[in-house]
Amino acid sequence: MSEVRELPLVEAIKEAYRQEMERDESVFMVGQDIAGGIFPHTKGLVEQFGTDRIVDTPLAELGMYGTAFGAAMEGFRPIVDFMFAGFFLNAASPILAQTAQFRFIHGSQMSLPMVITGACGAGMRLGNEHAMLVHNMIAQVPGIKVCMPSTPYDAKGMMIAAIRDDNPVAFIWHLGTMMDRGPVPEEPYVVPLGVADVKREGSDVTLVANGFQYKNAGIVADRLAGEISVEIIDPRSFSPLDIDTILKSLEKTGRLVVVDESWESRSTASEIAAQVVDRGFDLLDAPIRRVTIPNMPLPGGHMEPYVAPNPDAIEAAVRDVCR
């Protein structure tokens, strides 16, 4: 095997944009200040693709989203960047009501091939609005696929999958992983959406985590090595959710902890727990613990580190189910 280049996650995303825009004329990006760039993921693209395909809009999320939504009906394949993922709320109505149901309600005649993206995650100490992971808000509503990568490899492959998908796909990425480096093949490749990944094998407990929390899960697995054998599953997609991979792991471990950087209420952690107790009741040897943001807006200041999921909280939950 030839040696594989390492790239930061944010550059892996950019490479996906670049290669897909080279491959397919109908792909374009729309957002605010993406030509200049806010995060590095769009920097420099305008030089190659021009302002016809790297489209900056006024400060108006409905119009910005609409550029993508309408163009997708006309045969384009837009990527719409909300800068901070939470800003999607300014276009929540066309996203959660119109986009999600558009195909289905109109008799499944049309498709809306588009990617909805934005950065998020605790770490900037600015509080809820900038940190919000919006995956659960979108995954609640059927009709839009939702995913978040944990590694640069997955970031590139999932973004390419998202761009090529004929469905609307919300692809969020965590600022706490932005500069994480990892091997990324140069040629285009696809990491299929809706497929979880067993990122670390183990036999005592199944630990589900992704994005920045995937790193925290790894820290905990290291800490517990020799004592408790932790299997780490990265769901990668939230919708569709690959519950089979989790159930399979539970056949071995019988114990489950789910980390979700979101409020506990109606989270992916809750959804996984509900599906497992429905379909895998007999596999369970212990309660399922969820490690999430408690039901409060994430505060900024010096409170982020202990309010958001963190290694100590994850470790406590793992120990708890393994008692």
Add this chain to the structure above:
Amino acid sequence: MSEVRELPLVEAIKEAYRQEMERDESVFMVGQDIAGGIFPHTKGLVEQFGTDRIVDTPLAELGMYGTAFGAAMEGFRPIVDFMFAGFFLNAASPILAQTAQFRFIHGSQMSLPMVITGACGAGMRLGNEHAMLVHNMIAQVPGIKVCMPSTPYDAKGMMIAAIRDDNPVAFIWHLGTMMDRGPVPEEPYVVPLGVADVKREGSDVTLVANGFQYKNAGIVADRLAGEISVEIIDPRSFSPLDIDTILKSLEKTGRLVVVDESWESRSTASEIAAQVVDRGFDLLDAPIRRVTIPNMPLPGGHMEPYVAPNPDAIEAAVRDVCR
């Protein structure tokens, strides 16, 4: 005990409006066409309270919601009516981001006493947008209380509780219960938010349901009478969720079915299942079944009756956990 008047649920809500507006000058209503009235719940109020307190707005949900949101900071107690609850999505950003976090993020100095309301529910055969129960979208986000009544008695008492609450409260009501009649005391009274109600005692299985689905639960309990003894719990509030009452019931029954007229994904049904498997693992004798709308936009036409939760689906789930 003196005989108690019967009222349709929608009139019970109106009586709550009327009595609270008589009691407290700071209470007012804002919405679209509420002076003329879309559903009967506001009809006639403008004659008594005038256009200063029954405020019709242009067709613009941000401005309409803003009338309430801003007035609440200035010492008023607004009730903002979205007509169909799903239209709240046009103001999702100020509701889910700003309203929900306003108190907390600003140091818990202020309160936002306001009621967010709207009608919803399958039955009109118009599809997703008009039928959507939005309780799970709002209850996902901490900072807003969320509830829905199942009976006229609860409707009046919970609306009065919502108006008097110093927090933002989303009070949705199901069109399929609009004309349901039941006893409603004339004097003002409060049904506390966040408290579930054991509406029917039973010993074999705990069936959680509310709104229109509470009626379906009753149909199923009747059907199964003599065979399976069904305990029906009406959660009444979705946030805060009274899980203790459900756990207590499970001590007796060991079996749980949750009906939720919403998509399965990240629903109240999922959240209850997750909390129960976390806190009541040892109480469970069987998997927890969720009866919801499958993960698709609710279609209109002739498909509503079998796609939305219905007695047959509920009965099947109950039988299934009681096998």
Add this chain to the structure above:
Amino acid sequence: MALGKEQMKLLYRNLVRADHFDKMMMNRIMQGKLIGFYHPGDGAMAAGVGASTFLGDDDILNPHHRAHGLGYAAGRGVDIGRYLAEHTGKVDGCCGGRSSFHWSFPEKKMYGASGFIGWHFCPVVGWGWASKRKGNQMVLMASGDGSYGQGGAHEAMLFAMNWKLPIVFFCENNGMAIHSTISDMHPMPDISSLAQGYGMPAVVIDGQDVFAVAETVMAARKHALAGKGPTFVEAKTLRLREHDVGTPDLARAEPREAAYLEELKKRDPVVLATSRVLAEKVLTQKQIDKIYKDAKAEVEQVEKFADDSPVAQPSIEELLAGVYVA
């Protein structure tokens, strides 16, 4: 842009057809033979017909919600049988019977509908953007006076003017939004005053005059296709009946006055158009009678088609398979 005789004939025919379709829907909803609701277009069918009849095949057409877009459907040559079958939940409905009123004919570039009034101000930006990129098509964006309350209307007009998108904002101003009167809801006499904020050209016309509407929209279309950007066309029209059939007809909380409604009836667009085609000898009375006969026959055929079509009740599995593209 003066209309030729053949154009006037076509407009007249489409107006009569649209009027018949609207009456068919009113009858059916009252007979319980329609799903959900119907928002009658009675007395106000000229605007949609005039705006849509001469669009190009590649133009994108977003119909107004009133009369569930029937004026536009008639002008566009949509299959009204499949339209009605959709409104009755039948397998031959244009959306397989699952949409109720959310009808759509993507092959006609009428992409769909929504129960959220003003929703279209979002995709219209992309429709306009794509049309500009393609170069030979434009967008006719129809909606009511009420819809211009929505914030999205501002964003759409801003983007359209900023990027000089080929869009005609076509507003059917009937002075009402459910029970609200426009004078209570908008501070200026014309909705199109909003266009001034963006320097967008605006025209106010009589929406009861199907010929005037067609002429104005075609001029605005030419302007758009020439790369000169959007135009706001405000067609003043009226609402003869209640907002949706069976609900009270109020202005705020009071019933609208019968005398006032009688006044409105004098502006019936079919009557106006008939006098004109007769006066200008575009059509003879005999030809007009034939047009009426044909329209009646078309309604009968449409109803038979829809009524004969089986009720659509696909399985949950079939439905689930329609949520995502596989």
Add this chain to the structure above:
Amino acid sequence: MALGKEQMKLLYRNLVRADHFDKMMMNRIMQGKLIGFYHPGDGAMAAGVGASTFLGDDDILNPHHRAHGLGYAAGRGVDIGRYLAEHTGKVDGCCGGRSSFHWSFPEKKMYGASGFIGWHFCPVVGWGWASKRKGNQMVLMASGDGSYGQGGAHEAMLFAMNWKLPIVFFCENNGMAIHSTISDMHPMPDISSLAQGYGMPAVVIDGQDVFAVAETVMAARKHALAGKGPTFVEAKTLRLREHDVGTPDLARAEPREAAYLEELKKRDPVVLATSRVLAEKVLTQKQIDKIYKDAKAEVEQVEKFADDSPVAQPSIEELLAGVYVA
């Protein structure tokens, strides 16, 4: 409304103070002594000071996000120590250290902030509605040119004009929104052209002239309190530096030109105000020196207060108790 000498002195003092506060924040963010980000107001502090200094105590004041509202905070007499303590996550912060930049002083009727630009167009309607009901107060709604892209701006202006609400829409037009230039984002030379759509009176003024700003806003306030409705005040200003400290200073994708920025510097509002107060003998150089000395001392005291305050790290339980009113 001509300003008296005492009013000019106060404006001048507040301008110097605000300018010192802004520089303090820039220094601190560069030294890593501030949480998160800081959007410098350098060269553009006059607008906020001018707009806020003479408001009534009951007026509601929504500050612009730039300079994190410091011009408005200075004009309003907000405790800058608690402001800074909030920006550094300390227990004496005005929000208990949990808000970062979302500062709020409800007792000063500055209700709060949001990271969603344009969010305030929603509550402003209610602030205006409540102010009208109460009768003796108005709303100063400050924000940037960029924020007027938001659909909510339309709804707010529509409601305000429709209901004749006592609101001043105060727009600090610095011609930029992050890397976007206003000429790319707005089709008209002035943002306030939008007001025409509603028939709302609009004024364009030099936002570098603290005295002109104060005069104009006070006139608009009087208009509002007289029940005559909203006014749009557009204060033309500038941005000397990058959008937020430490990020590149671009126009679209290109660095802004140094020569252009040098030109902008000539319009420094403190320099302009100083010449005027000296020329009109409102203040002597000695008095000005004293004002500078006081401002410097205030900054030192503010920093000491914030730095001495302990880091805020309440328990999860304490935090949870703050989500809802019990």
